[in-house]
Structures are given as C-alpha cells and as structure tokens.
Amino acid sequence: MRLRRAFCLTCYWHQNAFTAHPYPDGRPVALPAPAAELLDAFGTWSTPEEAAKTLPAYDPQTVTEAAATLLAHGLLLAEGTPEAERDEHLARHWEHWVPEAAFFHYATQHDVYETAGEDDRHDLTADGRPPLFTAYPQAHRVLLPRVPAPLDAPLGEVLYRRRTHRRFAGRPVPLPALAALLSTVFGPVDYIDGGGFGALFRRTSPQGGARQELDAYVGIRSVDATAPGWYHYNVREHCLELLAGGCTAEELATLCGGQGWAADACFVVVLVARVERMLVKYRNPRAYRVCLLDAGHLGQTFVLTATALGLGPFQTGAFHDTALAARLNLDGVTSVPLYVLGAGLPESTPDPDARPAGLTAFRHTTL
Numbered sequence: 001m002r003l004r005r006a007f008c009l010t011c012y013w014h015q016n017a018f019t020a021h022p023y024p025d026g027r028p029v030a031l032p033a034p035a036a037e038l039l040d041a042f043g044t045w046s047t048p049e050e051a052a053k054t055l056p057a058y059d060p061q062t063v064t065e066a067a068a069t070l071l072a073h074g075l076l077l078a079e080g081t082p083e084a085e086r087d088e089h090l091a092r093h094w095e096h097w098v099p100e101a102a103f104f105h106y107a108t109q110h111d112v113y114e115t116a117g118e119d120d121r122h123d124l125t126a127d128g129r130p131p132l133f134t135a136y137p138q139a140h141r142v143l144l145p146r147v148p149a150p151l152d153a154p155l156g157e158v159l160y161r162r163r164t165h166r167r168f169a170g171r172p173v174p175l176p177a178l179a180a181l182l183s184t185v186f187g188p189v190d191y192i193d194g195g196g197f198g199a200l201f202r203r204t205s206p207q208g209g210a211r212q213e214l215d216a217y218v219g220i221r222s223v224d225a226t227a228p229g230w231y232h233y234n235v236r237e238h239c240l241e242l243l244a245g246g247c248t249a250e251e252l253a254t255l256c257g258g259q260g261w262a263a264d265a266c267f268v269v270v271l272v273a274r275v276e277r278m279l280v281k282y283r284n285p286r287a288y289r290v291c292l293l294d295a296g297h298l299g300q301t302f303v304l305t306a307t308a309l310g311l312g313p314f315q316t317g318a319f320h321d322t323a324l325a326a327r328l329n330l331d332g333v334t335s336v337p338l339y340v341l342g343a344g345l346p347e348s349t350p351d352p353d354a355r356p357a358g359l360t361a362f363r364h365t366t367l
C-alpha cells in the first residue's frame with residue numbers, strides 16, 4: 001500500500017510538544033519530533049519500504065510501524081481512498097488560502113459545545129473578571145452632545161440608500177452626527193444579569209454572549225469643533241478620549257492599506273477586540289470566529305445608521321493591523337484591530353467607479 005503525507009496538515013509546537021494537526025476532520029496529535037522526518041519522507045506516494053530507504057538512520061521495521069500510527073491519525077493517507085481524494089480536492093480548491101485560512105476554518109469547526117457550562121462560571125474573582133468598559137481615565141476628553149439621533153427614516157429607504165462611499169464632499173462632519181452615530185452603534189441599550197460574569201450590556205447589534213469585546217477607536221480628520229487626532233470612544237461617559245494628536249489624509253490612506261480614496265474620509269472607526277473579554281468566557285478557539293462575526297454586525301449597524309444620519313459610510317477589510325495598533329497605542333496582543341469603518345459627507349455619486357452593468361458586462365458573466 002502506498003501512502004502520502006496529507007496536504008492538509010499543519011504542524012506546530014503546543015504546550016512544548018511537537019503537534020501534527022490534520023484537517024478538515026482530524027484531531028491534533030502530539031508526536032516525538034523525529035515524526036517530522038518520517039512525514040517528510042512521504043511527500044509523494046511511497047510504500048513504507050520505499051520511504052525507509054530515504055531514512056537510513058531508522059530501522060525499516062520501525063518506519064513501517066510508525067507509518068501505521070501516522071496513518072491511523074490521518075497524517076498519512078492511503079492511495080485511492082476517499083480520504084486521500086478529499087485531501088487533494090480541498091488543497092486544490094482552497095488553493096492560495098492554504099494553509100492559513102483553511103486551517104483556521106477547519107480546525108475551529110468542531111467541539112463547539114466541548115466547554116458547555118461556561119455560562120455558569122462563578123469562580124471569577126474581581127481581578128479575573130475583565131472590566132465591562134474600556135476607559136482612559138488620564139486622557140483629555142471631549143464630551144459629546146447627547147442630541148437624539150433623527151433615526152426615523154423608513155428602514156426600507158435606508159437599506160436601499162446605503163452604498164459604500166469612496167468620494168466625499170470636502171466639508172467636515174457635524175459633531176452631533178458623529179456623536180449620534182457612536183452612541184447608537186456602540187452605546188449600551190440596557191443591562192442584563194450575566195451570572196458569574198456580573199452585569200452585561202446589550203447594544204443595537206447582536207453580539208456573541210453579549211461579551212461586547214469590541215471597542216470603538218476613532219480617527220478624526222475633519223469633524224466640526226474637534227481637533228484632528230486618534231481617540232477612544234468611551235461608551236459609558238459618551239466621550240472621546242484623546243490618545244494621540246493629529247490625523248492626516250495621507251495617514252488615513254496609508255493605514256487603510258494604501259487606498260487613496262480613504263484620504264478624504266472625515267473620520268474612521270476602528271473596531272478593536274479586547275481579547276480577554278471574549279476569552280474569559282469562551283475558551284474554545286471557535287470563539288474567535290464569533291469576534292469576526294460580531295465585527296460584521298457592528299459594521300452593518302454602523303453603515304445603516306450613518307446612512308440614516310445623512311452620512312456617506314464605508315468599511316474596509318484592507319488595513320495595516322500593526323501600524324494601526326501602534327497609532328492607537330495598543331499592544332496588538334490584548335487588543336487587536338479587526339475592522340475599519342468610516343464616513344464623510346456624501347457626494348452625489350458615492351462611488352465613481354461603480355458603473356451600471358450593461359450588455360457587455362453580462363456577456364462576460366456566468367449567470
């Protein structure tokens with residue numbers, strides 16, 4: 001029987017053990033480090049005897065026995081089996097996303113309920129319980145107006161009026177509009193009893209476990225009566241806490257992955273995950289997916305609210321994580337930027353490059 005190393009296999013050290021983790025369905029297995037040499041010998045279809053010839057330091061019988069163990073763990077696959085075909089299909093289909101994205105997806109698709117009962121944790125001490133709110137008590141702050149947001153536009157109209165804006169009128173955004181946007185999207189709506197975790201708050205967006213791990217940081221370039229700079233939005237005080245002065249057009253374009261149009265945005269809002277707030281309850285790595293989903297929910301509420309307030313919103317997945325974290329004085333470990341939103345005053349054409357699809361475009365479309 002000929003064997004081959006699984007294409008969909010990620011190896012790493014975990015808790016000081018060399019670990020091989022096959023996906024989509026395999027389990028991580030701790031192995032002695034020489035197993036890497038053995039796996040390496042099965043880069044192409046080979047019998048254990050053939051592989052043993054490339055491993056002169058090992059006794060052929062040992063290689064055969066070890067290969068049987070690696071096969072049992074799905075690290076080696078047997079030629080002609082459905083497992084081998086699926087492995088090849090996955091590696092080919094996910095192509096450039098292998099290994100990072102494919103590994104993350106498949107390695108977090110199981111064991112959702114392995115740590116069930118987490119909700120009932122009463123063992124958290126005051127020290128172990130992450131604060132509900134992020135705050136910079138020493139920072140200079142801008143207290144924001146509490147003008148009720150005129151959010152009475154019909155939902156249907158707002159839904160169909162929303163577009164991603166990449167062109168903006170050259171005027172500053174009124175401060176009450178920014179204030180209303182921040183409080184509507186990020187402010188607490190009410191408080192619920194989270195058991196051992198104490199009180200939790202809810203927002204206008206659903207958020208996994210009501211953990212509210214996402215904080216809003218605001219880069220202001222052009223907002224009425226507000227100095228350009230990088231701020232944290234303190235949801236409890238409804239204020240902007242100054243972290244660093246200055247926020248230029250060039251900086252916005254650079255931080256948004258070199259996208260020139262972002263230079264004209266009046267402000268950006270960076271969604272930053274406070275990792276511990278989620279991790280302390282959900283110890284399964286699948287919870288990281290929920291952080292990303294939570295960011296999407298906040299993003300959608302942001303763009304709809306901004307539209308209802310007469311702003312031209314956008315969102316971008318392209319941004320420089322480390323440069324952005326550094327600008328916000330975040331360590332990039334306990335607090336990680338996940339999503340960048342922004343807005344300005346809309347131009348009549350939100351996106352000059354978005355032309356209606358005509359006959360030529362449809363000729364080049366697989367419907």
Ligand SMILES: Cc1cc2nc3c(=O)[nH]c(=O)nc-3n(C[C@H](O)[C@H](O)[C@H](O)COP(=O)(O)O)c2cc1C
Nearest residue numbers: 162163164165166257259314315316317318319351
């Ligand atoms: C998660 C996400 C990431 C995006 N990233 C970018 C981006 O990096 N650059 C950009 O110009 N547009 C980005 N967009 C905007 C999309 O290109 C836009 O939504 C799409 O063209 C549809 O246009 P619409 O938003 O007006 O409906 C992103 C949208 C989403 C939802």
